[in-house]
Amino acid sequence: MTILDRRLFGPGPSNPYPEATAALGLPLLGHLDPAFVAMMDETCDMLRTVWGTTNARTLPISATGSAGMEAAFVNTVSDGDVVVVAVNGLFGQRMAEVARRCGGEVVEVEHAWGTPVDVDRVVSAHPHPKVIAAVHAETSTGVRSDIAALGAAKGDALLLVDAVTSIAGIDLQADAWGIDVGYAGTQKCLGVAPGLAPFTIGERAWERRVEKPRSWYLDLGLLGGYVGEAGTKGGARTYHHTAPVAMVASLHAGLTRILEEGLPAVHARHQQAGHLLQAGLVEMGLELFADAGCRLPELTTVKVPDGVDSAAVRRELLERFGIEIGAGAGPYAATVWRIGLMGHNARPDAALLVLAALRDVLGR
Amino acid sequence: MTILDRRLFGPGPSNPYPEATAALGLPLLGHLDPAFVAMMDETCDMLRTVWGTTNARTLPISATGSAGMEAAFVNTVSDGDVVVVAVNGLFGQRMAEVARRCGGEVVEVEHAWGTPVDVDRVVSAHPHPKVIAAVHAETSTGVRSDIAALGAAKGDALLLVDAVTSIAGIDLQADAWGIDVGYAGTQKCLGVAPGLAPFTIGERAWERRVEKPRSWYLDLGLLGGYVGEAGTKGGARTYHHTAPVAMVASLHAGLTRILEEGLPAVHARHQQAGHLLQAGLVEMGLELFADAGCRLPELTTVKVPDGVDSAAVRRELLERFGIEIGAGAGPYAATVWRIGLMGHNARPDAALLVLAALRDVLGR
Numbered sequence A, B: 001m002t003i004l005d006r007r008l009f010g011p012g013p014s015n016p017y018p019e020a021t022a023a024l025g026l027p028l029l030g031h032l033d034p035a036f037v038a039m040m041d042e043t044c045d046m047l048r049t050v051w052g053t054t055n056a057r058t059l060p061i062s063a064t065g066s067a068g069m070e071a072a073f074v075n076t077v078s079d080g081d082v083v084v085v086a087v088n089g090l091f092g093q094r095m096a097e098v099a100r101r102c103g104g105e106v107v108e109v110e111h112a113w114g115t116p117v118d119v120d121r122v123v124s125a126h127p128h129p130k131v132i133a134a135v136h137a138e139t140s141t142g143v144r145s146d147i148a149a150l151g152a153a154k155g156d157a158l159l160l161v162d163a164v165t166s167i168a169g170i171d172l173q174a175d176a177w178g179i180d181v182g183y184a185g186t187q188k189c190l191g192v193a194p195g196l197a198p199f200t201i202g203e204r205a206w207e208r209r210v211e212k213p214r215s216w217y218l219d220l221g222l223l224g225g226y227v228g229e230a231g232t233k234g235g236a237r238t239y240h241h242t243a244p245v246a247m248v249a250s251l252h253a254g255l256t257r258i259l260e261e262g263l264p265a266v267h268a269r270h271q272q273a274g275h276l277l278q279a280g281l282v283e284m285g286l287e288l289f290a291d292a293g294c295r296l297p298e299l300t301t302v303k304v305p306d307g308v309d310s311a312a313v314r315r316e317l318l319e320r321f322g323i324e325i326g327a328g329a330g331p332y333a334a335t336v337w338r339i340g341l342m343g344h345n346a347r348p349d350a351a352l353l354v355l356a357a358l359r360d361v362l363g364r
Helices: A018-024 A034-051 A065-074 A090-101 A119-123 A147-153 A203-207 A220-227 A245-261 A263-283 A310-321 A348-362 B018-024 B034-051 B065-074 B090-101 B119-123 B147-153 B203-207 B220-227 B245-261 B263-283 B310-321 B348-362
Strands: A057-061 A082-087 A105-110 A131-135 A158-162 A181-183 A197-201 A299-303 A336-340 B057-061 B082-087 B105-110 B131-135 B158-162 B181-183 B197-201 B299-303 B336-340
Touching (some): A034 A220, A082 A119, A131 A147, A147 A158, A158 A203, A245 B245, A310 A348, B018 B245, B034 B197, B057 B220, B090 B131, B119 B131, B147 B158, B158 B203, B310 B348
Parallel strands (some): A082 A131, B082 B105, B131 B158
Antiparallel strands (some): A181 A197
16 A cells, blocks of 8 residues: 655645644543543643633534534524624635524625625624624635624624634634634644534623524533533533544644644744745736735635646646645636645745745746 | 553443554545545445445444434434334433434333333334334443344334444344434444444435435535545545545544454454453353343443442553443443443453453452
């Protein structure tokens, strides 16, 4: 068997931190082992740090980021609840779909792809929504939106935020920005394999939550016992489901690595790598897709030059260099590339490599 | 850091097959990489073999076994549908709860814990249920029920089966037995870490499925594109969510190992290890909990002797020998132990070890 060693420079997964990969290979612990309970406690604590929150109810949900989205809505939205969704890309669209399935009366506020969320339009879309939902870092377009401004203007609504591509890559302050419910993924800037959804919910949202959500698996009322409520560290756990032990161990290792480096340094590393990449792409004569001023450093969108076959370029990068970059999303599938330098890949050498390979394949 | 090396002889997770652990440490593939698409195809094929099915729609759902249960009900049960649930342990109870959350009119057919499902009582509980649900191997009691007999008597109902603790441990024939929908977990006899739910659904159930389930994440209509429909191997995939790539690679490795050994040999190994364990427990003067004739070889339930502190024994096993065994479930938490010899642990040396350790701690 040949083991493939890819450079994952697409929109995710990224190559995990070596510490996160190594942890996957350690002997497995039982999900009720005192050592695993302690590891889960520490994982939740470290997640609080990267979320910028003191929320007691902060945990890794046992499924991928999209299940985190579903957990966010199924626990806050029931039949007839008004949900305003800021849509500026694929994941905003998905939020609207998931909210509708929960029975929500969804008001979609459409934006052009590549632009950030317009806070005024969103908060004036309905007089008294139960929930306002937005994506912090749109994975489909490479755009950052101003969640702090949205939080300041949310009024009585609960603010529900997708931080899948922002967590541990750019500044994220759940408490200071007024995020009531947030979900993320492990496979982007956290530098861990996909499979868990870091999640946080604050007191305001907790008090207004759906008492008995349609989903048993994602019912936060039951999950509280699974990870232990605040103040019961090391205390009794209520069995809910079998924790994905290996993935939690890997997340623990990735978070430890990140916090040892220090969040500001990690953010700076993402900033520098993304800047290097974006400057290099422009220098190569390519045009960036996302509006200037809202570009994510960790995920760059760039237009496919006229006359170039997007898929052929991606295939050649993969086959000749073992480098994966992403196609565009939705309507931009054939006309945009997405290049992620996230987590362990947020390094100058990775930026140089993808630039050199693109230059080679494009003949520029 | 001291790395703990536990012997996981509880009700799950079990120690994974070495091949499954090794696969977790391999370089990560992108979830759209052609090599990963091929690996997913092979994984689904191998899952068909261990399920005993030719169902096109057989896949690893991206969450733990309990999410498999939720996927089974949310795709087949909507408001007002009658669901008969055979309850002979904790997981039957859970099925009833999940079915109710999906809006089902649930008829629970209660059985004493430790006994198998009474097929006559179950099929006569309602004249025309949409779904009849039962657990093949009750993890809470160590009991095997006769699913073939239930399938033969199901009439027009869809038969929905929990195979979490039976898959790859004892005989399981989804097609021959008339199972319409089945879900399982990876962390028991499949010998892979927890985190995925092997799932299968046949044509009858597919035609009667819920068109737009409340859950987006577990919507089988959308997941078809995620893994590729039958006959489209290697063909285009529709992006749904990011596959938990490392876990799928691990499941692929575990399944490969199992099928190289051969399912009959794997079943015989579970049978022999369980028999050795159960005979040794009886010889030690302990009393088995599950009714004779329906005892699972892979998961043994045994009564805690009078005057013995169940938790203290488990703690001593863990601390002195690094051996985990399980407490009882539900009403039997303090009075029953659950000892699993599953997957890689279904070996005579594991049986001897747990017997010797128990003898030592109990002073017998």
